[in-house]
Amino acid sequence: MRGIKKAGAKILLFFAVLLGKATVWLSRLLAKGKGSSLPGLVALRIYPDVLKALAGQVRRGTIMVTGTNGKTTTNNMIARIASGAGCAVVANREGANLITGVTTAFIKKATLFGKVSCDYACLEVDEASFPAVCAHARPDIVVITNFFRDQLDRYGELDSTIKFIRSALEKLPSAKLVLNADDPLVAQLKAPGREGAAVFYGFGERVRRPAGAGREVKEARFCPFCGFSLHYQYYQYGQLGNYRCTHCSFRRPKADVEGVRIQVEEGSSCLALFPGGKITLHLPVGGLYNLYNALAAFAAGLLIKAEPQEMSMLLQDYAPATGRMERYHYLGKPALLNLVKNPAGFNESLTVLLEAKNQLDVLIAINDNAADGRDISWLWDVDFEVLEDRHRLINFFVCTGQRAEEMGVRLKYAGVPLDKIVVEPRLKAAVDRVLCGPGQSAYLLATYTALWPVEKILAGRCQKERTHAAARMPSVP
Amino acid sequence: MLLRVCHLYPDLLNLYGDRGNVLAFLARCRWRGIPAIVHRVQKGEQVNFQEMDFLFLGGGSDREQNLMTKDLMRRADALREAIEGGLVVLAICGGYQLLGHYYRTREGQIIPGLGLLDLFTVAGPRRLIGNIAVEIELDGKSWRITGFENHAGRTYLGQIAPLGRVLAGHGNNGEDGLEGARYKNVFCSYLHGPLLPKNPPLTDYLIQAALKRRGLPFSLEPLDDRLETAANQVMLRRLGVG
Structure with a gap:
């Protein structure tokens, strides 16, 4: 009986992988998107245990990255570190991070008979899908980046997202956690008495920056354990910083991997202190959040015994994924594309924008499809008010996408003069407007479903810059 | 002449871009040269509601709302007196529910409101989520306002007027076609998104009500609202009621 069952499972696995792969080819052939979720969906329909069967074959370990911001970048960095160490890696690099996307990553790597030959699986996992994905593929290492308010209509509220993750972690007592020490919402997840140790990463000093949006977005003003207010010695951005509870013993844990001597202009860099050494990490991209991602990847890399020196070199050549500070050129004018999806990330983008030293043309594309979050009220939690007296270097804001008009309203109430607000719902016309604007560089911000079309239009008009060349150039904004 | 805006518990009740409502009230005063300042009142801090001209009460997550309810209970009598005296109030989502008699959870637990x-509000089996359009009447003139709703609670009105009638979306409970509540100068709604910047006629109505209460001249000079109107129109068209 058992033999028959086993044979049945094998046949199902075969068909699930076969049809999954057929979907990969078909979607490539029809050029329908990037085919990063559909094959997994098809395979899971045929054989619900397909992910379990494929993920169970990973030889050395499964590393999952979850949290609100920085999942794709952190996961790609970890995959790069693991590959660089000579390991075979399965990774969902394109950011398809639901169970279907994770399954697709394995199907692409599997033979027709459902054999996966890999040392590490590096998986970016959506916060809400984390418990479900863990039920199929048990992680050995879980990296949690940060928790910010994101697409509320999909998840309910931030508190329930954290609750989901906490209960999923309780079912993984031996998994090692890599946690952001600077985010109290993440740091609280290290439960006392866990078998698996937690490794904390964070920055040991305040980053000095000329401009700063995000004074208003503070998710965690209150202690997650006792409800009393948290006292901050300083903030980095959002609720990230050096905090301690005014009542109980909860405080920022000491970071095992601690970044100091932070520098975020012209690329970014910091000195990483870790047990047994220190090393400088350089990134070709700017932004403090990217440095956070690098520190998380470095901490995860230490756990899989990657060489610090090697990791530093791999991170230095890190090429950003679509819309993560991608750089283009249009007739010599640099154009930077960045994904925005929640207040904390948007504030960071605004901060980079305000650090510009020359004239800028800005595009903001806001869609409200399911993947963007149908509720765009989060735009009112973005600190656009910093633009009120600092829009001098910005020629205009072209507002586009399905909610172009509302983006315009937001800027108006932030104090941006009406003659600098251009509403152009059509993406093509809007992109042309910023590329041909009088500024010395263009800066394009787009929500998830607006990102791909904007990128496509940009790619048609511009030359893309190779990242390691970018490292040697002065940063655009 | 100075209008005082009271933002109650801005750190606790700050879901869904609520502060946009305060920003809009202040901006539309400022653009007309009406001086207005905001008082951010936190848990445990003193406030005299009689001195305030506009009080904003937003929504929070369950945890945050519990932290704040106790604090607000202590202020219930003072608030009642101010409301009877014509204080202009805008309460959204959780703030709206809290002004009623009670909230009954799915488990049947009764959480008393300020009454x-x-x-009263009863938790429903699933959240009512989506874009919404509502027809409201201000000074005999009808307006179509838009916003986004996301609430598990179903609110039922007793002897009190609704804010308006649902044109598209769910409203108070998804059953009776009513949205929000209105009593004297108190306006309640499930529309966040937020409500005031996207719907300038309502914002201006609140400003006028605040000026009237102080016996100040309340005719407002018109502003250039083309952006707001365009955003409103886009949503009304999408919802098929434009």
Whole structure:
């Protein structure tokens, strides 16, 4: 009986992988998107245990990255570190991070008979899908980046997202956690008495920056354990910083991997202190959040015994994924594309924008499809008010996408003069407007479903810059 | 002349871009040269509601709302007096529910409200989520306002008027076609998104009500609202009621 069952499972696995792969080819052939979720969906329909069967074959370990911001970048960095160490890696690099996307990553790597030959699986996992994905593929290492308010209509509220993750972690007592020490919402997840140790990463000093949006977005003003207010010695951005509870013993844990001597202009860099050494990490991209991602990847890399020196070199050549500070050129004018999806990330983008030293043309594309979050009220939690007296270097804001008009309203109430607000719902016309604007560089911000079309239009008009060349150039904004 | 805006518990009740409502009230005063300042009142801090001209009460997550309810209970009598005296109030989502008699959870637990308005709320089996359009009447003129709703609670009105009638979306409970509540100068709604910047006629109405209460001249000079109107139109068209 058992033999028959086993044979049945094998046949199902075969068909699930076969049809999954057929979907990969078909979607490539029809050029329908990037085919990063559909094959997994098809395979899971045929054989619900397909992910379990494929993920169970990973030889050395499964590393999952979850949290609100920085999942794709952190996961790609970890995959790069693991590959660089000579390991075979399965990774969902394109950011398809639901169970279907994770399954697709394995199907692409599997033979027709459902054999996966890999040392590490590096998986970016959506916060809400984390418990479900863990039920199929048990992680050995879980990296949690940060928790910010994101697409509320999909998840309910931030508190329930954290609750989901906490209960999923309780079912993984031996998994090692890599946690952001600077985010109290993440740091609280290290439960006392866990078998698996937690490794904390964070920055040991305040980053000095000329401009700063995000004074208003503070998710965690209150202690997650006792409800009393948290006292901050300083903030980095959002609720990230050096905090301690005014009542109980909860405080920022000491970071095992601690970044100091932070520098975020012209690329970014910091000195990483870790047990047994220190090393400088350089990134070709700017932004403090990217440095956070690098520190998380470095901490995860230490756990899989990657060489610090090697990791530093791999991170230095890190090429950003679509819309993560991608750089283009249009007739010599640099154009930077960045994904925005929640207040904390948007504030960071605004901060980079305000650090510009020359004239800028800005595009903001806001869609409200399911993947963007149908509720765009989060735009009112973005600190656009910093633009009120600092829009001098910005020629205009072209507002586009399905909610172009509302983006315009937001800027108006932030104090941006009406003659600098251009509403152009059509993406093509809007992109042309910023590329041909009088500024010395263009800066394009787009929500998830607006990102791909904007990128496509940009790619048609511009030359893309190779990242390691970018490292040697002065940063655009 | 100075209008005082009271933002109650801005750190606790700050879901869904609520502060946009305060920003809009202040901006539309400022653009007309009406001086206005905001008082951010936190848990445990003193406030005299009589001195305030506009009070904003937003929504929070369950945890945050519990932290704040106790604090607000202590202020219930003072708030009632101010409301009877014509204080202009805008309460959204959780703030709206809190002004009623009670909130009954899925488990049947009764969480008492301030009992300032004749309404009660019952948690429903699923959240009512989506874009919404509502027809409201201000000074005999009808307007179509738009926003986004996301609430598990179903609110039922007693002897109290609704804010308006649902044109598209769910409203108070998804059953009776009513949205929000209105009593004297108190306006309640499930529309966040937020409500005031996207719907300038309502914002201006609140400003006028605040000026009237102080016996100040209340005719407002018109502003250039083309952007707001365009955003409103886009949503009304999408919802098929444009």
